[in-house]
Amino acid sequence: MGKIIVTGVAGFIGSHLTETLLQQGEEVIGIDEFNDYYEPMLKYKNIAHLNDSPGFTLIEGDMQFLDWHQLLKDVDVVYHQAAQAGVRASWGKGFGAYTERNINATQILLEAAKDAKSLKRLVFASSSSVYGDAETLPTHEGICPQPVSPYGITKLAAEFLCGLYHKNFGVPSVSLRYFTVYGPRQRPDMAFHKFFKSILQDQAIPIYGDGQQTREFTFISDIIAANLAAAIAPQAVGEIFNIGGGSRVVLAEVLNQIEEIVGKPIKRNYIEQAMGDARHTAADISKAEKILEYQPQVSLIEGLTKEWHWIKSLYS
Secondary structure, three states, X not given: OOEEEEEOOOOHHHHHHHHHHHHOOOOEEEEEOOOOXXXXXXXXXXXXXXXXXXXXXXXEOOHHHOOHHHHOOOEEEEEEOOOOOOOHHHOHHHXXXXXXXXXXXXHHHHHHHOOOOOOOEEEEEEEXXXXXXXXXXXXXXXXXXXXXXXXXXXXXXXXXXXXXXXXXXXXXXXXXXXXOEEOOOOOOOOHHHHHHHHHHOOOOEEEEOOOOOEEEEEEHHHHHHHHHHHOOOHHHOOOEEEEOOOEEXXXXXXXXXXXXXXXXXXXXXEEOOOOOOOOEOOEOOHHHHHHOOOOOOOOHHHHHHXXXXXXXXXXX
């Protein structure tokens, strides 16, 4: 049995993925630089319970300066989750972090992957943000991507790099376009985390624009299932898949659901629409259903309830 590498191991998705792999008896090397885009203590907390697992090794460092040829020896699968996240922060001076962490780091990994003899799969975490304001909803993978944020552009560039290394060097890459992921350990800059935290602290919830934007929300455990499937489905190599949660909802309606969950009315603070936010997102997941046998399991109300319990324990 070969080893598995998870980049961005201490992040929202990486930590859940690693937890599941370790439960399945896999040997996992986790890589994270614990940068301060959000509070590093939260990241250490995400993986604190994994440090006791005999199958787990943590490497703290910047992906761009690691010895990948050495790291990839005897590795079967790489789940590349590490990225500079955040649509709104990708404008202006901060853009360099996005090109470094999303494009350069991915290229360095791919360059080493082309010589990695044992590598069977490299699963890349992409994003629905590559679509921007898609003309067709729900959006299928054949639609021409038109990112509306610098962040989306860097994810698309990394996706294209995966495709090039597959085509030219046979790197067994698969790209997964995640549609708004939520659940326990969600990043503090993401909407539901912000909403629940505001409610807990009795503050108004910040809402960009008019609240009528729609999003496809995907619960964390469904994202994990998609990753595991992408690592083994024979027809997945070289392909791109939408991974959505099967629930596309108007933001204003989500707020009503959240009110039900927390059992009290919430104050809304409408602020200016943010640059780079897509107006609507909706995933056509038929390709993932067919090739990955992907089937989202968790409803929005169930997933939000789980996140609320986690937020309460995090800030108590």
